[in-house]
Amino acid sequence: MSEDIENPVVEQIKQSPILVLQLDESTDVSSCAQLMIYVRYIHNFNFNEEFLFCQPLDSQTRGIDAFNKVDTVFVKEGLDWNKVGGVCTDGAPSMLGSHSRFQTRVRQFVPDVMTNHCMIHREALAAKTLPTSLNVILQEVIKIVNFAKNSALNTRLFRNLC
CATH class of the missing domain: 3.30.420.40 (ATPase, nucleotide binding domain)
Structure with missing residues (x-):
């Protein structure tokens, strides 16, 4: 400024x-x-x-x-x-x-x-205490979100899908 x-x-x-x-x-x-x-x-x-x-x-x-x-x-x-x-x-x-x-x-x-x-830091803290079965699911969700946010096209397609 x-x-x-x-x-x-x-x-x-x-x-x-x-x-x-x-x-x-x-x-x-x-x-x-x-x-x-x-x-x-x-x-x-x-x-x-x-x-x-x-x-x-x-x-x-x-x-x-x-x-x-x-x-x-x-x-x-x-x-x-x-x-x-x-x-x-x-x-x-x-x-x-x-x-x-x-x-x-x-x-x-x-x-x-x-x-x-x-919220991002809460997710990181929560992931440390999750049972293994839930942590596996969380990691998959994170991969999906990262893929959707990886490019502008993916983001737009995901937004339209939702």
């Missing part, structure tokens, strides 16, 4: 009555921690989802470090924490918890914010 040019997406986000953030902290191939944020918002009576930013977490990956990155973007772009209605995190220890974690910091600004754990 450029400082010189107003970003039309940011302007749409500012006009939305509610925002939902999705965070993912992961390590790239050069062993650098990256924080990625997606935002869901309402514009022209439609739900939109946009990639808000990706920035490295320079030294540590604590919840306060992630929060400071997000807060810096919010201040720079003029976004309002009070419009945040939900936060979905990847479940990393730095995101969850009751003391200095990301979700706790957000609650200091928005006490009634809804928080949840990312």
Whole structure:
């Protein structure tokens, strides 16, 4: 997001009555921690989802470090924490918890914010405890979904089938 040019997406986000953030902290191939944020918002009576930013977490990956990155973007772009209605995190220890974690910091600004754990990461956690017979079925379903999402044509055909 450029400082010189107003970003039309940011302007749409500012006009939305509610925002939902999705965070993912992961390590790239050069062993650098990256924080990625997606935002869901309402514009022209439609739900939109946009990639808000990706920035490295320079030294540590604590919840306060992630929060400071997000807060810096919010201040720079003029976004309002009070419009945040939900936060979905990847479940990393730095995101969850009751003391200095990301979700706790957000609650200091928005006490009634809804928080949840990312569905993809839930699947990975659930798969670890499944009985073998169910895990085999889950793995087949994952193969089918991956095949359907493997190409644009497969995705369109699958959408039409459903």
